[in-house]
Amino acid sequence: MTLTGSQLRPARPAVAAAFVLLTAVTAAAFVPTFAGHVASKDVANVDTTVTDLELATDGSSLAVTFELTNPTDRAIDVTSADLQARAGGERLTRIPGTTVESVTLPARGSRTVVATLEVQDGAADTVRAAIESGDLTVSGQFQAEIGTESVDIDVEGEREASA
Amino acid sequence: MSPPTTPESDSSVVAAVDPTGRVAALLSQVAPGVLVGVVAGMAVFLYTRAPVLPDFAAAWWGLALVTAFGGFAHLLSRTLSGSVRTALVAFAVGFLFNVAAWVAPLWLLSYPPGARDLLLPRVVGRAVTAGILVYPLAFFGGYFVLVVLDGYFDI
Numbered sequence: 127m128t129l130t131g132s133q134l135r136p137a138r139p140a141v142a143a144a145f146v147l148l149t150a151v152t153a154a155a156f157v158p159t160f161a162g163h164v165a166s167k168d169v170a171n172v173d174t175t176v177t178d179l180e181l182a183t184d185g186s187s188l189a190v191t192f193e194l195t196n197p198t199d200r201a202i203d204v205t206s207a208d209l210q211a212r213a214g215g216e217r218l219t220r221i222p223g224t225t226v227e228s229v230t231l232p233a234r235g236s237r238t239v240v241a242t243l244e245v246q247d248g249a250a251d252t253v254r255a256a257i258e259s260g261d262l263t264v265s266g267q268f269q270a271e272i273g274t275e276s277v278d279i280d281v282e283g284e285r286e287a288s289a
Numbered sequence: 290m291s292p293p294t295t296p297e298s299d300s301s302v303v304a305a306v307d308p309t310g311r312v313a314a315l316l317s318q319v320a321p322g323v324l325v326g327v328v329a330g331m332a333v334f335l336y337t338r339a340p341v342l343p344d345f346a347a348a349w350w351g352l353a354l355v356t357a358f359g360g361f362a363h364l365l366s367r368t369l370s371g372s373v374r375t376a377l378v379a380f381a382v383g384f385l386f387n388v389a390a391w392v393a394p395l396w397l398l399s400y401p402p403g404a405r406d407l408l409l410p411r412v413v414g415r416a417v418t419a420g421i422l423v424y425p426l427a428f429f430g431g432y433f434v435l436v437v438l439d440g441y442f443d444i
Contacts, residue, residue, distance in 0.1 A: 141364050148361075149328045152354050155346040156331040160390060162341030163334075167394040200341070275340035 158200065161233075162272050165198035169270070169277045172196055172231070176264055176284040177238070179257050185250025188219060188243045190264050194279070196231035202270050202277070203230050207241050209266035209281060213256035219243040226268070239268075260285060321365050322378025329358040329379055329428060330386020337387060337419035352427050358383075359431030363439060376432050384424065391416035 178191035188211055196202050207226040211219045223244030229237050243264075245253055256262035268279040307313055335342060336351025362379045366372035392412050395405050 141361075145361050145365065148354060148357055151350075152328050152331045152335070152358075155335055155343065155350060158343035159335055159338055159341055159346070160393075162343070163338050163390065164394045164397055166341060168398050171398075273341040273343070 161199040162275070165200040165202065166272050166275055166277055168198045169202065169272070169279060171198075172202065172279045174268075174279065174281045174284055176286050179262060179264075179286050181245070181250065181254055181257060185253070186245055188245050188253055190241045190243060192239045192241065192281075192284075193236055194229075194231055194239055194268075195236040196233065199233050200272055201230050201232050202272055202279075204228065204237075204239060204268050204270045204279070207266065207268045209241055209243055209264055209268075211243055211245075211253065211256075212263050212265065212283075213252060213261045216252070217246075218249040218253050218256070218262075219245055224266070231270075257286070262286070318371070318374060319378050321371075322362070322375040323382050325358055325362050325365060325375060325379035326382025327386055329355055329362075329383035330390070332358060333383055333387040333420050333424050334390045336423065337391070337416065352423065355383075355424060355427040356431035359428040360435040362428075362432050363435040372436065376429070380425070380428055383428065384420075387420055387424070388413055388416045391419075 173193075173195035175193045175195075176190055177193050178189075180189045180191075181187075182189070190209065190211070194204065204226065205228055207224045208222060209219075209224045210217050210221060220243075224241055226239060226241040229239050231237050253262065263283040263285055264281060265283045266281050268281065270277050270279055303313065332351050332354035334351070335346065336355065339348045339351060342348065342350075358379070359376070362376040363372045366375045392409060395408060395412065400408070
């Protein structure tokens with residue numbers, strides 16, 4: 127039997143130490159990567175609750191306050207949004223016209239995000255009435271990133287949640 | 290080539306379950322390959338799912354680690370035949386580990402009935418194609434470099 131020179135034995139602790147070190151590095155990177163992999167498939171379950179709707183005094187913009195809850199084990203970076211407000215099937219805000227501040231949803235945590243939508247010309251009164259009656263729904267999506275992977279968080283016809 | 294030696298065991302339980310010692314011998318032969326394969330599989334996953342790496346890890350880590358573990362398949366073996374066995378077992382285990390990590394969310398998350406059957410072939414396909422070229426090159430690249438260096442310089 128051919129014996130090669132390299133044998134793992136106490137005389138060669140450097141080989142064992144190097145293997146243990148690289149295993150530790152690999153495992154340390156694998157755990158959050160796997161969490162990110164699972165999170166990228168679980169992003170549809172991010173909870174998007176609308177907690178407040180506020181029309182600007184001049185009627186030009188609508189501020190929608192969201193409570194975003196991340197159910198995954200990885201942080202999700204919200205970067206932008208495309209949202210529309212509707213009432214009775216009629217779209218009341220411009221496309222594109224959503225501005226949102228960048229925010230990071232921590233793993234298994236919540237953040238408040240305010241999205242500002244541009245109201246269409248002449249629709250301010252309809253928006254005001256729809257907010258009053260609770261008929262205003264917000265739908266669209268937030269664009270987000272897990273690591274450098276782009277994911278979308280869908281918002282499907284959210285109404286203002288009763289306090 | 291002499292047949293592999295059977296490890297001695299004092300345990301009567303082991304002797305009762307495995308009287309000829311073949312199971313123990315087989316386990317001791319494939320154990321290094323399985324060990325190296327699992328960590329190599331984690332490293333392949335770092336490469337095939339590089340977009341969701343944590344901030345502290347760089348995209349090249351996966352390939353560098355796969356190459357290194359290919360080398361360790363040789364370094365952790367006592368004989369040349371053991372080295373070949375460890376490398377082949379580790380390569381196969383690493384491949385399967387990567388695919389398993391890709392499809393794991395299908396069971397970790399709740400999917401509607403039928404969706405799993407629909408998604409499984411597609412996810413397996415993506416997992417396989419993501420590493421099919423680079424994984425063998427990196428793993429056996431690292432392995433053969435160590436075999437050649439060891440054979441020539443007797444390190």
